[in-house]
Amino acid sequence: MTDLPVITHWIDGAPFDGTSTRSAPVFNPALGAVAKHVRLAGAVDVDTAVASAQAAYPGWRDTSQARRQGVMFTFRELLNARKGELADILTAEHGKVTADALGEIARGLEVVEFALGMPHLTKGEYSENVSTGVDVYTLRQPLGVVGIISPFNFPAMVPLWFFPIAIAAGNTVVLKPSEKDPSASNWMAALMTEAGLPAGVLNVVHGDKEAVDALLVHPHVQAISFVGSTPIAKYIYETAAHHGKRVQALGGAKNHMLVLPDADLDLAADAAVNAGFGSAGERCMAISVVVAVEPVADELVAKITERLKGLRVGDGMRGCDMGPLITQAHRDKVASYIDVARTDGAEVVVDGRGIEVDGDASGFWLGPTLFDRVGTDSDVYLDEIFGPVLSIVRVGSYTEGLTLINRSRYGNGTAIFTNDGGAARRFQNEVQVGMVGINVPIPVPVAYHAFGGWKDSLFGDAKAYGPAGIAFYTREKAITSRWLDPSHGGINLGFPQNA
Ligand code: NAD
Numbered sequence: 001m002t003d004l005p006v007i008t009h010w011i012d013g014a015p016f017d018g019t020s021t022r023s024a025p026v027f028n029p030a031l032g033a034v035a036k037h038v039r040l041a042g043a044v045d046v047d048t049a050v051a052s053a054q055a056a057y058p059g060w061r062d063t064s065q066a067r068r069q070g071v072m073f074t075f076r077e078l079l080n081a082r083k084g085e086l087a088d089i090l091t092a093e094h095g096k097v098t099a100d101a102l103g104e105i106a107r108g109l110e111v112v113e114f115a116l117g118m119p120h121l122t123k124g125e126y127s128e129n130v131s132t133g134v135d136v137y138t139l140r141q142p143l144g145v146v147g148i149i150s151p152f153n154f155p156a157m158v159p160l161w162f163f164p165i166a167i168a169a170g171n172t173v174v175l176k177p178s179e180k181d182p183s184a185s186n187w188m189a190a191l192m193t194e195a196g197l198p199a200g201v202l203n204v205v206h207g208d209k210e211a212v213d214a215l216l217v218h219p220h221v222q223a224i225s226f227v228g229s230t231p232i233a234k235y236i237y238e239t240a241a242h243h244g245k246r247v248q249a250l251g252g253a254k255n256h257m258l259v260l261p262d263a264d265l266d267l268a269a270d271a272a273v274n275a276g277f278g279s280a281g282e283r284c285m286a287i288s289v290v291v292a293v294e295p296v297a298d299e300l301v302a303k304i305t306e307r308l309k310g311l312r313v314g315d316g317m318r319g320c321d322m323g324p325l326i327t328q329a330h331r332d333k334v335a336s337y338i339d340v341a342r343t344d345g346a347e348v349v350v351d352g353r354g355i356e357v358d359g360d361a362s363g364f365w366l367g368p369t370l371f372d373r374v375g376t377d378s379d380v381y382l383d384e385i386f387g388p389v390l391s392i393v394r395v396g397s398y399t400e401g402l403t404l405i406n407r408s409r410y411g412n413g414t415a416i417f418t419n420d421g422g423a424a425r426r427f428q429n430e431v432q433v434g435m436v437g438i439n440v441p442i443p444v445p446v447a448y449h450a451f452g453g454w455k456d457s458l459f460g461d462a463k464a465y466g467p468a469g470i471a472f473y474t475r476e477k478a479i480t481s482r483w484l485d486p487s488h489g490g491i492n493l494g495f496p497q498n499a
Contacts, residue, residue, distance in 0.1 A: 007038040007182050009045060009206055010189040012052040013199030018045035024179050024208070029095035029324040030315040032362030038182045041207035046174070046214035049203040053145040053172035054220045056200030061142050061170045063198075065119040072168050075195035076112045079105070079188075086187055088317075090155055093181035095323040095364070096279045097316035101156075107444065108160030111465050114447035115164040121470050122169060131498035134482045140474040142170035143222040143246070147215040149236065150185075151228040152178035152326055153282045153386075159185055161451065162225045163202060165469040167192075171222075172201045176215060180326055182206045216240045223472065225464070226250065227284075229384070230410070230456045237459035248462035248472055250452060252384040253412035256289045257441060258401045258427065260418040261296050267439070268417040269303035275415075275441035276390040277311065277368045280322050281334075284457075285413045285435070285442045289374075289381065289391045291401040297394045301349060301372050304390070308350050308368045314358030324364040325387055331364040334387030337380050338369060341391075344378035346371045352388060376404060384410070398423060406432040411454030415441045434458065 007026065009016040020042040025034040041049075060068075079086070087101035096104070122140040130136045146166050150158040155177060163173050177185040185204045192202050205211055215221055216239045223246035226236040233251035240247040257275065259268045275287035292300050314320035325331040341348055348371055355367030366388055374381050374391040381391060395401045405414055415437035416427045424438045434453035437443030445451050445466065452463030462472045482488065 002037070004034065005036045007036055007186065007206060009039060009041060009049065010186050010204040011049050012203070013193050013197075015186075016048070018042075018048070020045055022210075026093055026180065026182065027327060027364075028092055029326055029364045030317075031360045032328065032364055035092065036183070038179055038206045040179065041205045041211040041214075043210070043214040046205055046207070046211050046218065049174045049205045050145055050215075050218050050220050052200040052203050053174050056198060057144055057172045060167075060172055060198060060201050063170075068168055068170065069116060069119065071192070071196045072112065072116050072118075072164060075164075075192055075197070076109065076116065078191050078195055079109060079112065082191070083109075086156055086184060089183050089187055090181070091316040091323070093183055094152065094155055095316055095326065096282075097320055097323050100279050101316070104154055104157040108157040110447040111160050112164045114465065115168040118165075118168040122474055130480075133485050133488065134480060134498070136478060136480050139477045139479070140169075140470070141477055143473060143475060144171065145221050146171045146173055146223040146225065146473065147218075147221045148173060148175045149212055149215070149224065149226045149228070150175070150177050152180040153279070153284070155181040155184040156188065158227045159188065161227075161464045162469070165465060166225075166473045167197070167201060169470065169473045171473055174203045174205060174215060174221070176205050176207060176211050179206055179208055212236070213239075216245075217243050221245060223247070224249075225472070227464070233459050234456075241460075246462070246472060247460055248464060249459040250284075250464060251457050251459065252410060253284045253286075253453065253457050254289065254382075254384050254408055254410045255285060255287050255413045255415075256291050256405045256408070257287045257415045257417065258291045258293070258398070258405065259296060259300060260293050260398060260416065260420065260423055262419050263296070263417040264419065265296060265300055265303055269300060269307055271415070271417065271439075271441035272304055272390065273307045273311075277308075277322055277388045280325055280366070281388040282326065282386055283442070285444055287415065287441055288385060288389065289393055291393050291395055291404060293395055293398060293401055297372075297392065301370075301392055304370060305349055308370060311368055312358060313355055313365060313367050315360070315363070318358050320358055322368065322388060324359070325366055326364070328364050330387070331366050334385055334389060335366050337383075337385050337389060340378065341371045341374065341380045344375055344380060346374045346378065346380060346391070402427065402430055406430075409456045412457035413437065413443055413453065415439075415443065434463075
């Protein structure tokens, strides 16, 4: 390593160097330069983090709900007051523009606020006198140590989808953020400590596959929450389940927006641009395919193209609309689809290479890119490109558009744009996708509903946050109770019946 700052793990309430000598560069993507290094944990460091979480668990589990809630309330206040600091960290390591970084934090804060209701959300049920003198009641109890593995594209929001709920419910956590933008997790863990969280309840280990694999097989880790690409989500789901853990594993996406001929085309064009190019398209809920039902495609493409001319690409700290991509390699891979599109017979309406940027020339830039008449057998249509690239597919009818969406291997989000309530209602019923927007392009559910897709966008059946998050991080226990009464004595080997 050089004299650049080194990001360490956060274990037992303090920075922790660990034993591994491996590290990875962390870039400022707007400068195209290495800004820091991050330590990459090996199995020994992961074991240290899990041991810290395991040791903290009994005390935290038995801490009163009022005290646990008190910590979460303080964290909420601190995070809200200092969100600007966190937004700067996100922009410096991820590249997203400040307004977008603040938006990500706001959606994460929503989950913290949801978790504040934990005493109410985990209340049990009570049935009196189910048999003579017998009562039955249920409790929801925490699991123990839980692991969270998060992707690069939401370095604050995705960890916030999970750890506030896990911790408010009485679990302890080992968080393994993306090694591409790791600082946000340390910053949030330090803030939790400032809010009064005891040491060991929230630990952060940095690393790559080696650290992830150590978590997946660790005997003291009870559950794994994962968000990332589809192949890794599938691997995590299978491996962690094989090792006896609960798993929630959210994967990649290719989200379609269906525009019916009766839609307001100005609103639809605004929505397509916002949802296609916000965060440089590096969102799992980004719209990457606009399915235009004829005869509106020409007009819609013209309106989208017009809007792209006004987008300012550049350093996220300078009030631009769109920042750089996460790495040079990712930028080059995304840009390579422009040649694929041409070769496959699509029309390249806007080519984002070589655009003028408000930023350093070495940044990982690619401007907004628009393809029309994309064939559905082209890799441009089939792959999750995860960049500022929007494809237009033209169809002749609602049914043709719906069939296309339902044939996709992904089912994360989708949207329909129409003024026809009947068509929208039919779509919400017929579409094979987990999150649906009606004239809403990025239908990320609020924190008190759950987030999750269908098909290859989610493995297993556990969605993130909302009621699903409560169910995931707690186990129900049913108690059947009878206080001693001599009239109930006697031997009876038959299966218990109520009377
Ligand atoms: P990724 O799958 O490369 O990495 C996610 C996490 O897995 C990281 O912490 C990484 O260190 C770890 N990882 C990477 N390769 C691994 C391997 N071989 N074995 C074990 N662990 C490994 O994803 P990413 O590039 O960081 O994030 C972008 C992806 O995440 C996109 O596909 C996007 O759609 C998806 N995503 C999905 C959602 C959702 O809610 N469905 C939300 C955000 C992002």
